Amino acid sequence: DAKTTQPNSMESNEEEPVHLPCNHSTISGTDYIHWYRQLPSQGPEYVIHGLTSNVNNRMASLAIAEDRKSSTLILHRATLRDAAVYYCILVPSGTYKYIFGTGTRLKVLA
Amino acid sequence: NAGVTQTPKFQVLKTGQSMTLQCAQDMNHEYMSWYRQDPGMGLRLIHYSVGAGITDQGEVPNGYNVSRSTTEDFPLRLLSAAPSQTSVYFCASRALAGGHTGELFFGEGSRLTVL
Numbered sequence: 001d002a003k004t005t006q007p008n009s010m011e012s013n014e015e016e017p018v019h020l021p022c023n024h025s026t027i028s029g030t031d032y033i034h035w036y037r038q039l040p041s042q043g044p045e046y047v048i049h050g051l052t053s054n055v056n057n058r059m060a061s062l063a064i065a066e067d068r069k070s071s072t073l074i075l076h077r078a079t080l081r082d083a084a085v086y087y088c089i090l091v092p093s094g095t096y097k098y099i100f101g102t103g104t105r106l107k108v109l110a
Numbered sequence: 111n112a113g114v115t116q117t118p119k120f121q122v123l124k125t126g127q128s129m130t131l132q133c134a135q136d137m138n139h140e141y142m143s144w145y146r147q148d149p150g151m152g153l154r155l156i157h158y159s160v161g162a163g164i165t166d167q168g169e170v171p172n173g174y175n176v177s178r179s180t181t182e183d184f185p186l187r188l189l190s191a192a193p194s195q196t197s198v199y200f201c202a203s204r205a206l207a208g209g210h211t212g213e214l215f216f217g218e219g220s221r222l223t224v225l
Contacts, residue, residue, distance in 0.1 A: 036214070043114075043200050043216030044153065087152065096141055096160060097168060098202075098214060102152040 004088045009105040012078045020073040020104055022088030027068050030093035035062065035073050037084040038103070044087065047073065083108045112136050116201050116217035123191045123224045131186040131220050133201030139215070140206040142184035146170065146197040147219075153200060159184055160206065191224045198222075 005023040012018040024033065035047040048055055048062045050071070055062040061074040075082055087103040117132045133142065143158035145168075155168030159178040173195060175187040184203075188195060199220045204212040 043202070043219055044214070045216065046213040049213075085152075096143075096158060096206075097155060098143070099155060099169065100145070100153040 003099075004090060004101055006086075006088055006101065006104045008102070009107065011107045011109060012075075013109050014080060015077050018075040018078045018082070018106065018108075020075075020086050020088075020106065021070065022072070023070045024088070024090055025069045027090055028092065029068075032091040033062070033064060033068075033071050034089050034091055034098070035060070036087045036089065036100070037082075038087070039081075039084045044100075047086070049091075078106075078108045080108050080110060082106065114201055114203055114215050114217035116199070116220045118220060119218065120221050121223070123188075123222065125192060125224060127191050128187070128189050129191065129222075130188075131199055131201075131222070133184045133186070133203075133217060134182050135184075135201075135203040135215070136182065137203065137205070137215065138181060139203035140181065141212075142178070142201065142203045143168070143214075144174070144176065144184070144186045145200045145202065146195075147200060148197050156186065156199075188222075191222075193224045196222060196224045 034049040036044040038044040048060050050062045063072045085103040085105050087100050114135045140161045144156040145153040147153050154170045156174050157176040159165045165176050201217045202214045204214045
């Protein structure tokens with residue numbers, strides 16, 4: 001299964017943009033890139049996903065490198081409520097094994 | 111709108127005891143899965159199912175049994191609990207329609223302590 005690599009932790013100031021990187025150099029051509037986040041004491045929640053093109057939704061934007069070996073989750077204006085662990089995962093074609101890894105713990109400073 | 115419901119929320123067991131963690135979803139999702147999360151760690155996939163009567167192993171299946179007799183329910187059984195199974199357990203579900211773009215919905219978790 002393809003793996004993802006994320007920094008263990010990042011910090012951001014409130015109301016500033018945050019760029020959370022993810023490396024997935026062994027990604028297959030049909031693997032989707034998904035992002036989830038886990039707020040304290042809660043189950044993970046879906047943030048965004050993409051395949052090749054950049055994606056936007058009400059929560060965030062996803063920028064995918066042209067060679068698909070990396071991606072970046074962009075929170076346009078971080079709030080204190082965005083403090084969470086963010087997981088970048090690959091959803092392989094042909095199976096439904098969502099392998100989460102350890103994620104990036106985002107700390108938002110007031 | 112219940113979503114994914116896990117019971118119990120907290121449980122303390124003694125080594126060697128058996129128990130079942132329940133997971134139910136009311137969204138008619140074909141796919142259901144179980145994860146465990148140890149302190150400071152990410153989620154590890156235990157077992158998953160893509161429909162009634164179909165289950166498969168994840169990353170860490172040893173010590174856990176599952177079955178899927180209905181679309182709504184996906185119980186996780188510990189036949190002989192060990193302290194290494196102390197963890198927070200999450201159940202998740204999703205619709206299979208839409209292929210690999212589907213969103214996983216998670217329950218609130220079940221915290222299990224094995225003494």
